[in-house]
Amino acid sequence: MPVGYTPPTPDSLLPVAGVALGAAAAKIKSWERNDVLLVVCDPGTVAAGVFTQNRFAAAPVQVCREHLAVQARSGSALRALVVNAGNANAGTGAAGLADARAECVAVARLLDCAPEEVLPYSTGVIMEPLPVGRIIDGLPAARAAARADGWFDAAKAIMTTDTVPKGASRRVTIDGVAVTVTGIAKGAGMIHPDMATMLAFMATDAPIAADVLAPLVAEIAAVSFNGATIDGDTSTNDSFVLAATGRAAMAPITSPGDSRLRTLRKAIEACAVELAQAIVRDGEGATKFIAIRVEGGTCVDECRRVAFGIAHSPLVKTAFFASDPNLGRIVCAIGNAAAPDTDVTRVSFWLDDVLVVDRGGRSPAYREEDGQRVMKQDEITIRVDLGRGSAAATVWTCDFSHEYVSINADYRS
Amino acid sequence: MPVGYTPPTPDSLLPVAGVALGAAAAKIKSWERNDVLLVVCDPGTVAAGVFTQNRFAAAPVQVCREHLAVQARSGSALRALVVNAGNANAGTGAAGLADARAECVAVARLLDCAPEEVLPYSTGVIMEPLPVGRIIDGLPAARAAARADGWFDAAKAIMTTDTVPKGASRRVTIDGVAVTVTGIAKGAGMIHPDMATMLAFMATDAPIAADVLAPLVAEIAAVSFNGATIDGDTSTNDSFVLAATGRAAMAPITSPGDSRLRTLRKAIEACAVELAQAIVRDGEGATKFIAIRVEGGTCVDECRRVAFGIAHSPLVKTAFFASDPNLGRIVCAIGNAAAPDTDVTRVSFWLDDVLVVDRGGRSPAYREEDGQRVMKQDEITIRVDLGRGSAAATVWTCDFSHEYVSINADYRS
Numbered sequence: 021m022p023v024g025y026t027p028p029t030p031d032s033l034l035p036v037a038g039v040a041l042g043a044a045a046a047k048i049k050s051w052e053r054n055d056v057l058l059v060v061c062d063p064g065t066v067a068a069g070v071f072t073q074n075r076f077a078a079a080p081v082q083v084c085r086e087h088l089a090v091q092a093r094s095g096s097a098l099r100a101l102v103v104n105a106g107n108a109n110a111g112t113g114a115a116g117l118a119d120a121r122a123e124c125v126a127v128a129r130l131l132d133c134a135p136e137e138v139l140p141y142s143t144g145v146i147m148e149p150l151p152v153g154r155i156i157d158g159l160p161a162a163r164a165a166a167r168a169d170g171w172f173d174a175a176k177a178i179m180t181t182d183t184v185p186k187g188a189s190r191r192v193t194i195d196g197v198a199v200t201v202t203g204i205a206k207g208a209g210m211i212h213p214d215m216a217t218m219l220a221f222m223a224t225d226a227p228i229a230a231d232v233l234a235p236l237v238a239e240i241a242a243v244s245f246n247g248a249t250i251d252g253d254t255s256t257n258d259s260f261v262l263a264a265t266g267r268a269a270m271a272p273i274t275s276p277g278d279s280r281l282r283t284l285r286k287a288i289e290a291c292a293v294e295l296a297q298a299i300v301r302d303g304e305g306a307t308k309f310i311a312i313r314v315e316g317g318t319c320v321d322e323c324r325r326v327a328f329g330i331a332h333s334p335l336v337k338t339a340f341f342a343s344d345p346n347l348g349r350i351v352c353a354i355g356n357a358a359a360p361d362t363d364v365t366r367v368s369f370w371l372d373d374v375l376v377v378d379r380g381g382r383s384p385a386y387r388e389e390d391g392q393r394v395m396k397q398d399e400i401t402i403r404v405d406l407g408r409g410s411a412a413a414t415v416w417t418c419d420f421s422h423e424y425v426s427i428n429a430d431y432r433s
Numbered sequence: 434m435p436v437g438y439t440p441p442t443p444d445s446l447l448p449v450a451g452v453a454l455g456a457a458a459a460k461i462k463s464w465e466r467n468d469v470l471l472v473v474c475d476p477g478t479v480a481a482g483v484f485t486q487n488r489f490a491a492a493p494v495q496v497c498r499e500h501l502a503v504q505a506r507s508g509s510a511l512r513a514l515v516v517n518a519g520n521a522n523a524g525t526g527a528a529g530l531a532d533a534r535a536e537c538v539a540v541a542r543l544l545d546c547a548p549e550e551v552l553p554y555s556t557g558v559i560m561e562p563l564p565v566g567r568i569i570d571g572l573p574a575a576r577a578a579a580r581a582d583g584w585f586d587a588a589k590a591i592m593t594t595d596t597v598p599k600g601a602s603r604r605v606t607i608d609g610v611a612v613t614v615t616g617i618a619k620g621a622g623m624i625h626p627d628m629a630t631m632l633a634f635m636a637t638d639a640p641i642a643a644d645v646l647a648p649l650v651a652e653i654a655a656v657s658f659n660g661a662t663i664d665g666d667t668s669t670n671d672s673f674v675l676a677a678t679g680r681a682a683m684a685p686i687t688s689p690g691d692s693r694l695r696t697l698r699k700a701i702e703a704c705a706v707e708l709a710q711a712i713v714r715d716g717e718g719a720t721k722f723i724a725i726r727v728e729g730g731t732c733v734d735e736c737r738r739v740a741f742g743i744a745h746s747p748l749v750k751t752a753f754f755a756s757d758p759n760l761g762r763i764v765c766a767i768g769n770a771a772a773p774d775t776d777v778t779r780v781s782f783w784l785d786d787v788l789v790v791d792r793g794g795r796s797p798a799y800r801e802e803d804g805q806r807v808m809k810q811d812e813i814t815i816r817v818d819l820g821r822g823s824a825a826a827t828v829w830t831c832d833f834s835h836e837y838v839s840i841n842a843d844y845r846s
Contacts (some may be wrong), residue, residue, distance in 0.1 A: 073769075074765060074768040075769075075771045076777050110761065113792075114794065115794065145759070146759075146764055147795050149795075338841035338842050339841070348521065348524050348560035349559065355487035356486075356488070377524065381527060381529070382525060382526065422835050424751075425751050425833065425835050428752070429751050429752070429755030429757065
């Protein structure tokens with residue numbers, strides 16, 4: 021069960037005008053559940069996305085990049101997303117690419133739009149041929165099921181080893197007009213977004229111009245999904261797409277300096293952070309949620325490197341699982357990830373409010389029982405001060421448990 | 434129990450003329466075993482070492498670097514090593530440095546040499562104050578126990594979570610003179626040498642000049658200890674020291690081009706590789722030994738990066754534990770570690786003799802049962818061809834088991 025995360029209810033995920041979602045059971049694996057999702061957007065919807073930096077980017081990621089580029093170039097719309105769980109369509113070579121394109125063609129035929137107006141997503145096992153025929157056969161049922169209040173069922177349909185569906189909504193008022201932001205995501209393992217954690221799709225009815233949307237998506241990803249890590253494995257399929265339907269009754273936002281963007285951005289970022297944290301809280305086998313804040317760096321990248329160095333150390337993660345204040349492992353992880361010219365006699369770190377290392381050595385005031393008290397909590401903050409500058413970054417991770425090994429030793433069986 | 438490793442017997446570790454080793458019980462932790470080791474070298478011994486790149490290098494590592502520099506500058510000898518298990522003396526700040534120096538002073542007094550002729554080693558828990566008094570109190574007993582055939586007992590005294598002692602010997606004949614190389618090492622967890630895996634100490638009675646020895650040690654480390662990884666955590670204490678006592682009856686080797694060095698180097702390298710592999714075979718919770726060979730890179734560093742990318746992926750490691758040919762996880766790991774300009778349509782990989790990915794996609798000839806057959810073995814070779822150049826590198830790792838989590842969740846208790 022997730023650490024400190026209450027999953028959404030059907031009512032808590034607010035419809036976004038111009039978006040309908042429908043799921044169907046295509047039997048991608050031998051299971052009884054919905055595993056294909058069709059998201060239909062009204063004409064005029066603009067979208068932007070960020071995707072995995074993995075060199076073996078999955079076929080659907082490659083097609084998403086192509087299609088978003090066509091949409092940006094030609095000013096055409098995002099009309100649909102087609103998502104399947106159970107198979108990642110990654111490491112599948114030319115055949116996998118052809119399958120991803122075939123899905124888009126099938127959706128385009130169904131909705132009477134261009135294939136380039138469709139984005140494909142896949143998540144699941146890597147290097148298995150995609151059962152594209154079964155996905156295409158499931159599309160009419162998914163379309164028939166599509167409803168504006170389909171977000172909750174959609175969040176369920178894209179789950180793999182997630183234990184709960186993940187979704188978030190915000191409603192804000194901008195110049196007297198109610199604007200909605202809703203998103204769903206799935207995660208659970210192979211999580212070290214760069215970009216984003218697995219699949220996340222968000223939509224808003226606010227009218228945002230394409231050239232404002234694209235940098236906004238990258239900025240939001242940097243402070244949300246790209247700060248989440250479970251096991252340090254950037255998946256082949258990571259994708260985060262934000263769609264703006266423009267259905268809210270307000271003048272379009274066409275400049276990044278538009279003051280209305282500030283309120284909207286806050287709502288989008290809040291949803292994205294909630295989803296990113298939900299992914300970590302529901303990490304495979306997670307029993308603890310750990311926020312790692314690194315301050316005093318010369319740049320954000322340096323702070324992120326140190327934070328991820330801590331977050332990815334199996335020894336740190338198993339110590340958290342055991343609630344064991346074996347904090348020398350954090351010292352070791354900092355030492356591995358810090359820049360070569362780091363002066364460790366200026367480095368300090370805290371476990372919540374407890375000062376553990378004071379400028380390079382164990383703090384004289386540190387008492388084991390204080391460390392033990394914090395380590396027993398479900399939620400812990402590690403704060404590191406590098407003593408070199410004023411940059412900072414935060415990442416979120418979870419512990420490493422027997423359950424993680426069990427889940428990943430048995431995943432395909 | 435280690436995978437495919439038969440630990441040494443007392444008789445299999447050959448004495449090296451000019452080296453005597455003695456262990457004693459100093460009760461560094463509440464255990465009944467030897468935990469302090471004194472290695473005494475004859476006057477005239479030269480030594481060189483490589484050490485961790487971790488920025489939080491342990492106090493003994495800092496002192497070793499200082500003392501080896503003094504020895505190189507002044508032409509003085511290596512007279513002794515003092516090693517303790519159970520406490521790493523790392524993350525201990527100025528007090529830890531003072532403790533490491535105090536050990537050297539105590540040994541120097543005992544042996545009537547200069548403190549700079551002594552190298553301190555520590556291994557164990559990080560960030561606990563070193564019980565330096567107990568170590569110093571144990572030195573006379575260790576000295577009294579010192580014998581030329583003390584290598585096996587020495588290998589036992591430096592163990593932490595190792596399940597077996599690790600040692601290797603070679604005897605070669607150079608110009609009609611028998612020359613011996615013997616080494617011991619300890620490993621088990623926090624293993625991703627850079628340099629070397631935890632503690633390794635090797636000695637030869639061959640006479641090697643200091644300026645030939647230093648580059649030789651670095652070259653040997655690169656193809657042995659630095660190719661071993663268990664969990665990707667470069668420890669604060671990694672140290673590998675090679676001592677040459679010069680007691681064999683032959684003219685000194687004073688040039689790297691000396692043809693006698695070729696035979697000797699082979700013997701040293703064979704011992705080092707045997708020790709490095711032993712560390713991996715006895716990795717915490719290891720059930721499989723995995724060699725990862727990456728070929729076709731533009732440089733060795735690129736090949737090592739990809740090999741370690743595979744070796745460090747928790748998802749790859751858990752799949753090996755499960756004997757599950759979930760080989761898409763290897764695809765994903767390659768994709769994360771490969772250079773950004775890698776053309777994945779030129780990348781192939783094999784599991785032993787089984788071609789899995791053929792130039793970017795699943796090989797049409799690949800059958801799950803072939804992958805399954807190899808995955809069930811205790812020893813597996815992954816071979817990757819990057820298709821970009823002619824460089825290659827090999828690293829060794831083990832799988833990630835429930836036992837690893839148990840060991841590291843309970844280490845301090």
